[in-house]
Amino acid sequence: MKNxxxxxxxxxxxxxxxxxxxxxxxxxxxxxxxxxxxxxFATLKQFANFFHTTVDYLIxxxxxxxxxxxxxxxxxPKTFKEAHHLELYQKLGSNLQxxxxxFLEAVIEIIDNNSTADK
Numbered sequence: 001m002k003n004x005x006x007x008x009x010x011x012x013x014x015x016x017x018x019x020x021x022x023x024x025x026x027x028x029x030x031x032x033x034x035x036x037x038x039x040x041f042a043t044l045k046q047f048a049n050f051f052h053t054t055v056d057y058l059i060x061x062x063x064x065x066x067x068x069x070x071x072x073x074x075x076x077p078k079t080f081k082e083a084h085h086l087e088l089y090q091k092l093g094s095n096l097q098x099x100x101x102x103f104l105e106a107v108i109e110i111i112d113n114n115s116t117a118d119k
Contacts, residue, residue: 003058005033007051022046 008018008029015029022043031037039047044055051058077083089097 001032001035001038001058001060003053003060004029004047007047007053007058008033011051021050 008015013021014026015033016026018024019026019029024043028037028039032039041055044058047058048055077086089100092100
């Protein structure tokens with residue numbers, strides 16, 4: 001998360017001011033910037049949106065000019081249905097992929113919230 005510190009400083013924000021914008025503690029920002037803790041994915045996405053960058057850049061897998069560092073994860077579909085869904089997804093343009101991503105994340109969030117409420 002060294003890039004978080006760089007972006008924060010470029011904006012002239014203290015750790016406390018950044019923490020306040022995201023309802024976090026100053027200690028959380030300190031820990032993120034110094035590799036003592038990692039933010040959850042939702043927080044990473046909020047940081048990326050706020051700084052107009054990508055999660056990849058924040059976590060160090062993309063350089064400031066947008067070129068990708070070498071980082072590959074290969075996921076093999078487990079079923080024919082998963083393979084078919086992946087094939088369909090790859091045929092979508094990036095705008096539609098983003099809409100599908102947002103939809104799936106919203107559905108998962110609803111499921112997570114419902115399962116938490118049931119406990």
